[in-house]
Amino acid sequence: MKALQFAKTGDLSALQYIDVPQPVPAENEVLVQVKAAGLNPSDVKNVLGRFPYTTMPRIPGRDFAGVVIEGPQEMLGQEVWGTGKEPGLFRDGSHAEYLTLPAKGVAPKPKALSFVQAASLGVPLTTAWNALERSLVETGTRLLVIGANGAVGSAALALGKVLGAQVLGAVRRPEQICVLKADGFDAILLDKPEDLGAQVNAVFPGGADVIFDTTGFWLPAAVAALATFGRIAIIAAPVDGQVQMPTLALYRKGGSVVGINTLLYGTEACAGMLNQFGRFFDEGLMPLPTGIFESSLSEGLARYEEVNKGGADKVVFVFRSN
CATH class of the missing domain: 3.40.50.720 (NAD(P)-binding Rossmann-like Domain)
Structure with missing residues (x-):
């Protein structure tokens, strides 16, 4: 699968767009086919070495929206979104075509939100x-x-x-x-x-x-x-x-x-929050996000550099081929 990955920190040029093996979910985990993944300032700081507990080599990215393709039978085909402290730091994150997470670490995506909109919201919300x-x-x-x-x-x-x-x-x-x-x-x-x-x-x-x-x-x-x-x-x-x-x-x-x-909250705690936010969106209590800049993952380094320079747009990587 295609992914962004870094094996050292301190410079954004360490970020590479490469082929890596598709992850295999462990027991009580899900494999998510990522449809969209948000880029946050914390992802940039991660590559720059601001989080010394990050293990490497590492695929960055905390926010995502996608579809469960492996895992518990009742979750197969479910559209989900998620975020948390583990993706991108302690395990591979969302800036890839697929990622694995605990089954309790994802939440059903609100019907009111597209994959792109949902992927833009995890860390901010x-x-x-x-x-x-x-x-x-x-x-x-x-x-x-x-x-x-x-x-x-x-x-x-x-x-x-x-x-x-x-x-x-x-x-x-x-x-x-x-x-x-x-x-x-x-x-x-x-x-x-x-x-x-x-x-x-x-x-x-x-x-x-x-x-x-x-x-x-x-x-x-x-x-x-x-x-x-x-x-x-x-x-x-x-x-x-x-x-x-x-x-x-x-x-x-x-x-x-x-x-x-x-970063004090794991994916399961964040999934509980996202469940609540989902109701807000589906009940019309929250406005739908706008001003999102969609990008391909192959342009990842350029997008990281723009965010590092203080770019105003909310960047979301979109996977159109998977």
Whole structure:
């Protein structure tokens, strides 16, 4: 089968498009014929060596949608989607024509989503859901999402609306404000960090109950925008992993910082989340994803390089021949 694979880390040029043997499912596993596979920034970081626990040689890729062709009889022919910490790190991932996973590590694909749409959502949805759930977002919560135009930010806006939160998006460009407002969300334009508190308080008097910073750059500024006993969820940090923040102001507000890492969740835990999201889509509670850039796997290195440079498009590898 065709696959992307790397045998060393540190440079994206280590990624090769090659023929490898088709995997064989073990007992209680399924063999999935991959129809589409998402490319996430974490996949790029994996090849660059940011995850030292990755074993090699390794096929990367965490998100996918496809069809079960081997496994338990009741699952044969089932359209599924999945994600989790194991694919691409501890076992071969989805950037290949086939992959194996535990039978309980896949979820039925929502009927409302195409294979391409489903493959674009695994990491963004589970990340956003984990952030909102662990930050105690519920009906009436005043939620600020920084970087609301990205894949994770967009997922957080949609899930926040499903949960009944008051949702405010923060973005960098005026045209992104227009997009958010057209989708029914209030939005503010990010400018100077020292202005964020006043901007948020103008919309949410007293501050936001939860601030989800998807960028890794706004943690210090977010403290001034936080309500009493508020929570700041973070999923990224500067390259050196260090940030200075006004700790005195944070504890005076009784605030807390919540670290969000989906690599703490295996495929079975993620399948449970995806089951819930599937209902949201099939019941019309979540908007269908748009802005997806479809690519062949043979162009994988170019796509990885684009994502590494901060490309805005959500990339999905599509397998049209299998």
